Structures are given as C-alpha cells and as structure tokens.
Amino acid sequence: QVQLVESGGGLVQPGGSLRLSCAASGSIFSNNVMGWFRQAPGKQRDLVAVMATGGITNYEGSVKGRFTISRDNAKNTVFLQMDSLKPEDTAVYYCYLDQRGSTYWGQGTQVTVSS
Secondary structure, eight states: EEEEEEOOEEEEEOOEEEEEEEEEESSSSSSOEEEEEOOHHHHEEEEEEEETTOOOOOGGGGGTEEEEEEGGGGEEEEEEEEEEOOGGGGGEEEEEEETTTTTEEEEOOEEEOOO
16 A cells, blocks of 8 residues: 655745655555646646656656756655746646556645736
C-alpha cells in the first residue's frame, strides 16, 4: 500500500510563486518515478513534471523555465517549485508515483492564480 500526501497549494497572484510538496509512504521501491499532474475544470489530467529516482526529468512545454521539480529520495518526497505563475496554471495538482507497473495518486491540491 502506498499513500501520497500533498501540501502547498493555495491562491497566488499572477507572477507569484508556490511550492508544492508530496510525501510518499508505504511500500516504496528504490527505483520509481514521482511527479505532478494537473487537471483544470472540464479538462483532462495532464503531466506537469516528473522525475525519476536517478534524476531524469520531463516537463510539459508551457512550464519549462518556470517550474522546477526536485526530490529527496531518502525521504520519498517530491517538490514542485512554481514561479512566474499564470492564470492558466490554475488547476488541481496531483502527486504521482509510478513503480513496478503500478501508479498511485495523491488526493490533489488546488492552485489558483488570480488577481
């Protein structure tokens, strides 16, 4: 059993910053991929950024240069530093973990970018 607990969402003005955190607990294997997806109202859930245990990353195009993913493998925690936020970044952000063919999701945290 794997649990993912997110924190750090909220309301921010355009151009502002937020930092999301996600801590994984349970049966976590040493090789995995952790990261973030987001889902805006009426839209599908899309990849934001993911990072493998070894450090390889993948970012969605619109967040490159603005968002930075990092992780603490010893603590099974992944972070998403979001800078220069735009209204179109507004969504529920979900933590994601994939290991040995199984995928797990957090409960989601709301990020709202508005003046």
